Amino acid sequence: MLIPISNTPRDYSWGSTDLIARLQGREPTGSPEAEIWYGDHPGDPSDVVGAGGGTLDAALSAAGEPRLPFLLKLLAAGSSLSIQAHPTRAQAREGFAREEAAGIPRDAADRLYRDDNHKPEVIVALSDEFRALVGIRDLAATRRLIAALGDGPALTRLDALLAGDDPERAVRGALEWALTEATPADVDELTGDLARATDAEFAPEIEALRTAASDFPGDRGLFVALLMNLVVLHRGEALFAPAGVLHAYQSGLGVELMAASDNVLRGGLTPKHVDVPELLRVLDPTVGPAPLVAPRAVSSRAGETGAAAEFAPPVPDFALTRVELAGDPVAVQLRGAAIVLATAGEVSVEDGDERVALAPGDAVYVGGGVREVVLAGAGEAFVAQPGALVEA
Template sequence: MLIPISNTPRDYSWGSVDLIARLEGRAPTGKPEAEIWYGDHPGSPAVVADGSGRTLGQALAEAGEPPLPFLLKLLAAASSLSIQAHPTLEQAREGFAKEDDAGVPRDAPGRLYRDPNHKPEIIVALSDEFRALVGLRPVEDTRRLVATLGEGPARDALSARLGEAEQDAEATASTLRAVVEWALTDADAGLVADLVRALGAADGEGAAEFAEEIETLRGAAADFPGDPGLFVALLMNLVTLRPGQALFAPAGVLHAYQSGLGVELMAASDNVLRGGLTPKHVDVPELMRVVDVTTGPVPIVVPREVAPGVREYVPPVADFALTAVTLAGTAPVTIELRGPAIVLATAGSVSVGAGGRTSGGDSVDLAPGAAVYAGREGRVEISGEGAAFVAQPGREEVRPRARHAVRGAGEGSITP
């Protein structure tokens, strides 16, 4: 069955006022539009576009279908999201049960675990640039960045905690864990203010090497005055994605999207442990329990071209996979499905047929920003002239793969 769905953009303060509106070809509302959720997650379930007012979750329950294992989103950032990490499946189940046993309401502002699921996620850039802080850069690179800062207490404190000698992997992890915990626990407003001053006074050859990082940190300081998460952001890799490029944030990896428009796909969860750059609750002990302080390259996901105009992104999890389809108005494209799927149009005019039009199935026409749920189809046929993404369950045999460096500057790749 094909079920057209829609949703209302969420107005988080970091959202863009125009990126989603431009994609949908309408005038901006004047308010931030940060995310549109296409799924059945109770946090913001999509609505069936038949005038009934039913949510997708209600429609699936009525049809005897299970909840979706993934959540698809459009994400549009104009300023930094909170620095955050997500738990493993085991950690999520443990944390959820602990808060339930303690009687913490599931909608309480300070609740950390709103469901018993993990939340690995992938994001594919749609805008010309999509900027993100992801993972922790090698300590020796951060030392060079710190050395460019203006002299003062903040630079001295960071230099002392990062040390000077080369360290093995275990010692590096211990150092970074201590720095993150110190920043979020002991760095007071005066020290944060001095870091802002030191960023403004950054100079020398090293400042040119880290110009984009320094610019990003200055922007975060302006958006979140006095926030000690600025010290954490200083430790992180900065990456700029171009259209079609993707990155993957596995459990424990710190990340904070900075700006741009993208298609985001994740396990169906809303579990977030925050690490700064936010007015929301930061639980430092719980963050330190789940955070991965391993340094390494940004986990870039390299898509595999499976057919002309069809690229598949397969991160190393079984919860989801994402397929990008580019249509030139010629032959339709058939996508084989492993289970329930959601097709989201992002450009042009797209038509989705159930099981392929040649089989006599239904079809739904989609404008950019519109989506359709496809269940029990086995395949969908996509035609028209434009672009679409297909979210569906991942392959059961998918396992984590090693990351390897590419282009030198702190990036890595995951290739299916």
């Protein structure tokens, strides 16, 4: 069963004004276009193209198909998203039950747990560069960056908090100070230090922090961003944000796949609600490099000239296969219902007697117990489906 789907770009303020339009080969609207959602998530289910229209969630319910465990997106960042972390499934269940019992409306601005699911996510770069802040940088490196910026009261205090023998305790202490005690004068101090800084070792990090300071003036999250790894992905590279890991995408176009959830704990660079105690409760304070994901080659049939590679983080909810097509068909084995999204060229998707042609930005749901989908054409597509892991 093939169901062509589409959706309207979401106009979040951080969205790019041209990246999605360029991928789809149309003129930009002039407004931010941040994300296109592909799936049955109740927050913005995809529209069914043809066959009576409606939304994908309604179509799947009518056909007796189960809900998707994932949500696929095109994401186009023109400026930084909020710094955020997501809970584990156990934390989400506890938090959701707590807020339900308290009677907090699910659409309330200060609601933290809108469902009882976790929200790990993977993103694969489509633009030549995709920039993100992900995870907590090695503390010795961060202290070198602080030394390069200056020795004013705020940075001296932050450096002292990071100097302890227990890195995870130091991270928690630094984050708590940054989000509860840092003053507007402290943020101004850091902003001024960034404007004057010329350190060669951390030039990309300083530039990213300058941009954040300009986009979010006076925001305490600037100190949080100072602690995080700057990652620059090139086209086809990916990173994974598991539960508890701080992250904030900065700029670029990517394909994002996540568990079907809307649970976000924010940590700055945002006008939205920041609950510091709850953020620190779900936080993974592990120090180290950003969690990148290397693809593994997916076996093809004899004679196929395309290439397929799967990004498979250690979660059961999803895996993402990138397929590069060079004219001959490529078969992708499926573990359950899937969504195929075209991102370049001309791609067709075949399921037995059904065939759907896709242009960049078009997608199709593949269901009905199908265990193999065949892609053909010349271009690029991504196949989102359940992961290979079985949840305990």
